Amino acid sequence: MAHPHESKIAVVLLDTRERTPDHEYATHQKLAEILAQLLGISVFNPGQPAGQANHYYYLPTETLIGQQQGIRCEQDLFGGLVSHPYMATKAISHPLPANAVFPPGWTDAFAQQASGALLRGYTVFSKDDARRAADLLLRSGPVRVKPVLARAGRGQQVIDTLDALDPLLATLDDKALGLWGLVLEEDLHEVETFSVGQVRVAGLTCSYYGTQQLTKDHQGQQVYGGSDLMVVRGDYQALLQRPLEDYLRLAINQAMTYEQAAERHFPGFIASRRNYDIARGLDARGHLRSGVLEQSWRQGGASSAELLAVRAFADDPTLQQVRASTHEVFGTPELPADATLFYEGDDSELGQFCKFARIREHGHSE
Numbered sequence: 001m002a003h004p005h006e007s008k009i010a011v012v013l014l015d016t017r018e019r020t021p022d023h024e025y026a027t028h029q030k031l032a033e034i035l036a037q038l039l040g041i042s043v044f045n046p047g048q049p050a051g052q053a054n055h056y057y058y059l060p061t062e063t064l065i066g067q068q069q070g071i072r073c074e075q076d077l078f079g080g081l082v083s084h085p086y087m088a089t090k091a092i093s094h095p096l097p098a099n100a101v102f103p104p105g106w107t108d109a110f111a112q113q114a115s116g117a118l119l120r121g122y123t124v125f126s127k128d129d130a131r132r133a134a135d136l137l138l139r140s141g142p143v144r145v146k147p148v149l150a151r152a153g154r155g156q157q158v159i160d161t162l163d164a165l166d167p168l169l170a171t172l173d174d175k176a177l178g179l180w181g182l183v184l185e186e187d188l189h190e191v192e193t194f195s196v197g198q199v200r201v202a203g204l205t206c207s208y209y210g211t212q213q214l215t216k217d218h219q220g221q222q223v224y225g226g227s228d229l230m231v232v233r234g235d236y237q238a239l240l241q242r243p244l245e246d247y248l249r250l251a252i253n254q255a256m257t258y259e260q261a262a263e264r265h266f267p268g269f270i271a272s273r274r275n276y277d278i279a280r281g282l283d284a285r286g287h288l289r290s291g292v293l294e295q296s297w298r299q300g301g302a303s304s305a306e307l308l309a310v311r312a313f314a315d316d317p318t319l320q321q322v323r324a325s326t327h328e329v330f331g332t333p334e335l336p337a338d339a340t341l342f343y344e345g346d347d348s349e350l351g352q353f354c355k356f357a358r359i360r361e362h363g364h365s366e
Contacts, residue, residue, distance in 0.1 A: 009051055010044035011036045014060040023353055024061075026343040031299060032059050034307045035078055038202040038314055063088035063298045073270060074200060080271030080297025086123075087266050089148035090294035091181035093258075094121040097136060100129040103179060107265050114261035117254035119279070119291035121185030125178050127169045133184045134165050141284020146183040147172075158187045188281030188289055194248065195227060196255035197275035198236065199306045206231050206310055207239045208324075209248055210302065217330050218351045226326040227302040231309040233320050242321075250290055251278040258292045271297040273306070302326055304342050304357040312359050321363040329354045 011032045020028070029043075036043045039057055053070030058077040065085050071077050082088050084105035095111035096102055102125055111118065120140070122133035137143045138161070145168055147155045159165055172182065198207040208231040215225030232238045236256050240249065255276040262269055275296040283289050305324035312322050327339075331352055335341065339356040347353045 007055060008039060008041050008057045009055045010042045010048075010057070011039065012044040012056045012058050014058050014064075016060060016062050016064075020061065021347060021349050022345065023343040023347045023350065023355060026345075027304065027355060028059065028061065028299070030342045031078070031303055031307060034311060035059060035201065038307070038311060060298060063296075067268075071270075074272040077272060078199075078201060078303075079273050079299055081268070082266060082297070083268040085179055086125075086148075086181050087262075087269070088297070089180060090146065090183055091123045091148045092262070092266075093118055093292060093294055094123040094183060094185065097122050097124065097129055097133045100124060100132075101126050101178070103181075110261045110265040113264065114258045114292070117257040117261075117292050119185055119188070119289055119293070120283075121183060123181050123183055125181050127172070127174070127177070130169055130182055130184065131162065131165060134159065134162055137184055137186060138162060140186065142187040144185045144187040146185060148180050148183055185293075186283055186289070188279060188283060191279050191281035193293070194251045194278045194280070195229070195275055195302060196236075196239075196252050196278060197229075197273075197302065197306070199274075199303075199310060200272045201307070201310050202314065204233070204310055204313055205235055206233060206306070206313060207236050208232070208306070208309070209239060209244075209252060212301075215328060215330065224301055224328060226328050227305060228325045229302060229305050229309070229323070231306070231322050231324050233313050247280055247290065251280070254278055254290065254292050258295065262295070273297065273299060273303065275300055275302060301328075304340070304355070305359075308340060308357050308359050312362070316362075316364075318364045319362055321361075322359050323361040324357065324359050326357045327355070329356075 013028050013032050032043045056070055060079045064081040065088055086103055092110055095108050124130045124133050134143055142158050142160050144156055144158050193212055195210045208229040210227050210229035212227050213225040214222045217223045239252055277293045279293050280290040305326045309322050309324040313319055333354055338358045342355040344354045
């Protein structure tokens, strides 16, 4: 049987951003190499003559928005494609307050279908609606205000009063707010965050759950330090067949509910890389809450581990599960013998920095 990727001739890195830090560029290049190896093709060299758009396999740095030449299905890219800007962000994770303004393509049907997988919150596209949403949510406790384009939890602030919202809104551009949105959500304490995800590459499907680690940067700030994943061959059902703690089972089911709502209510949505952050913590009344914070339908912090796992499954057909991890370290660590290095150097933004991934604990079928 011919695989859909047999007509592909090279992996093309699609960097859609104005600037890419050194360490990210190096990581993207290494991911492109692993993808090319899995697909049995080369990495596109900008010096070589260009072929037709549909002969390439694309590795975009962001979720793609709107129709893209050469990308028609999930076999065409490692990442995802949506039809409207807000669908690429955490704005989809909540409904609008009543009578709110909204951008083209907005549907409340997503949040209605996914409601069992969501925390309490609202998405807004104007400052007036932000004040109304905050007023409603503050009656139950503190509110977390989340800019939707920020990464790794940066830029988020917790407010206890409506007055505290105004200085935050003053920093926002009305036009950008109207396009991308802003999220206001119940604030949880004693929070644990889990990742649930799936990748589909080169005819293989792998699914995982995992946790994120924090580390200290050169300024002593706590930042993302990597992910530790348990990856299985197969879909989410294969993951649910493992012996799991109840809270992990709930997180996987919530990720599935969220994803099914996206597939149903976002026309044109395709993704070969899917990752969901699920938070579990206590609300202001001390009740335990769990819900999907956001989706990532693009390569992300865990992708180096994801693709090493896919490669391990491709190399050994009897392999059923692996533990894969990514590590981001400030300084120059001693690398473990089984590390695959993605970047080591003096990054122009981060200083001396190292990124590696590893695979451990192989589980085989009997």
